[in-house]
Amino acid sequence: MSVKRRPMPKLFLALAILLACLVTPHTLAQTSAQPPLWEETIFLGESVPLRREGQPLDELARQLFSSGEGELALSWTSPRGSLPLEELGREKPAEDQDYLLKAALRGPDGVVRHKELIYRVRVVTGTVTIRAQGAAQMQGEQTVLFCLRGQGLTIYRQALPDPDPQSGQPVLTAQFTGLPYGIYTVSHMGGGDGEQLCRLGVCQEDDTVDTARRSAVLFFAAGPGSACTVGESFRLRVSQ
């Protein structure tokens, strides 16, 4: 049995070769020129860490070179421009941020070697969820308003019925998101069940910041209050 191959049109072949010639070097250049990456995760409100796994960044930079002996010069660049190491340590990024490190090492032989590296700082934020039970006692249009205070912030959120209450009992929920680490107080506006304290990202044992502790759930009793809440929404046009 013979198979007859249809000859590939010459024009198509020529185009394929041309495309391969154009794309391959570009892709290679991109992958080979990609500088190494250091990555750290911080809580919103924290400063950029100047240590990784206990080691100062400048010491780690020296280890980028096969022989770390000699005089080392470092320069850091943020999207806003160059900055010294001390200033980098005062930066409190509000979102994920890349810093470019350029290191130059003058070896004992007088030869200067260069390395580049990206220091990526990932920023996580906290969430406080309120679950208010006893909503069955609420009258008609009455709603529940919660207030969260701390870190210079005061935020109000209206509790809305949980679409999927696990226990089958009506539950109201409210959520505060995008929060920096810190200690907050949450109160039920117009309700008499007092305030509750909430630690977000802060370890109770030693007050250190832990990015794993980024969510908290508080439980309130949502009895009928004396007030009813109404609200109006406005969209902010804020340039970042």
Added chain:
Amino acid sequence: MRRGWTALGLGLLALLWGLCWLLEPHVETAQVQAIILGSQDGEGSPVISPGGTAEGGMAFRNQGRSSCRLRVRLCVDKVGGKPVLEAGEQTRGGFRPAGTGEPKGGEYWTARGEYLYYENERTGGLLLPGRETPAVYTTVRLNRELAQAELAAAGRLGSEQKLYLMVEAQAE
């Protein structure tokens, strides 16, 4: 004869129940309806830019059978201790925060402490049944004292800012 005594006893009981109902102090619950005066353009909430204002407003109508007293508390988010939104009125002289404007027709809202109280010179501060209050505010402004970083922080809390009013009404 026995039936007559039973009927008389039942009648006395009914009379006693009626007297008790009349003499008992009745606590009417105030029925107040909120009226949103702000413009909704159909595409969502009004947009406010830094330094800018948007139309807004809230008034209340007494839908109960008794007169009532009203007070409201404005609840707006704060960043760096400063309110993100300010509710008030745009006048020729500039922006006046809610509760500080000129009384109109003897009816107005006045700020005392954290609350704004409905005042009426003719009724002694009572909102009569079927009547409507003047607007608590007509304009909402994005606080001009917020620094760029504070505005960005407000944006991170949510693209929409809500202005809440906690309303307390007491029937009299």
